[in-house]
Amino acid sequence: MSDLQDKLDVFKKTVIDNCKNGNFAYGEWFVDDHLIIVERIAMELCGKYPNADRDAVFALVWLHDFGKSIDGENEYGITKEKGVEAMRAAGLPEDFAGKVLGYWMRMEMKTQIDISKEDIEVQIVSTADGCSHFVGKFYSSYFRDDPKESVQSIVGRIKEKIDKDWERKIVLPEAKLAFRGRYETAREIIGEYPDKFLL
Numbered sequence: 001m002s003d004l005q006d007k008l009d010v011f012k013k014t015v016i017d018n019c020k021n022g023n024f025a026y027g028e029w030f031v032d033d034h035l036i037i038v039e040r041i042a043m044e045l046c047g048k049y050p051n052a053d054r055d056a057v058f059a060l061v062w063l064h065d066f067g068k069s070i071d072g073e074n075e076y077g078i079t080k081e082k083g084v085e086a087m088r089a090a091g092l093p094e095d096f097a098g099k100v101l102g103y104w105m106r107m108e109m110k111t112q113i114d115i116s117k118e119d120i121e122v123q124i125v126s127t128a129d130g131c132s133h134f135v136g137k138f139y140s141s142y143f144r145d146d147p148k149e150s151v152q153s154i155v156g157r158i159k160e161k162i163d164k165d166w167e168r169k170i171v172l173p174e175a176k177l178a179f180r181g182r183y184e185t186a187r188e189i190i191g192e193y194p195d196k197f198l199l
Helices: 003-019 030-048 054-063 072-089 094-107 120-132 139-144 151-169 173-190
Strands: none
Touching: 003 030, 003 054, 003 072, 030 054, 030 120, 030 173, 054 072, 054 094, 054 120, 072 094, 094 120, 120 151, 120 173, 139 151, 139 173, 151 173
16 A cells, blocks of 8 residues: 555545544434445546546545535535645645645536536546435435425425536536436436336
């Protein structure tokens, strides 16, 4: 194992520890059912895009939701500041941490820019993140957020998220092809049912 990978693993452990701090509403499932899934999809995509910087992709996976587990209201600012501090504390080089932060900032502009025109590392992690939401507990977790929120309101939020994931975040064609069935199934959450259930 390389020295850089050792440092990346320290950073990953920091993120995992943050998620399991007891104060994070999604702490009981977020690592295994979101972040690990993002990592797995991103590494599979790196296999299809060998020119991608796998180390930067790995770091970006673990940076992209850094602030969410600490303070969901201020997650952007916390990720930008504390996420970079955590990379430095793990021993990652300054230029590497700066590059990963730049990738993350462009990922966060998904509603303003075309992610498919960005560096392949940004495309890979954006795509992996979007795809991960179609796996496991992600969308169903919306029903736990606020017991007083109406189902109609929750469904509206899920629809907005599904649309953003599919149309803005998932930009690599292999992933679109592989996840189309999951996307169509997810749309059933918002009441879009197939014409026939039995073929």
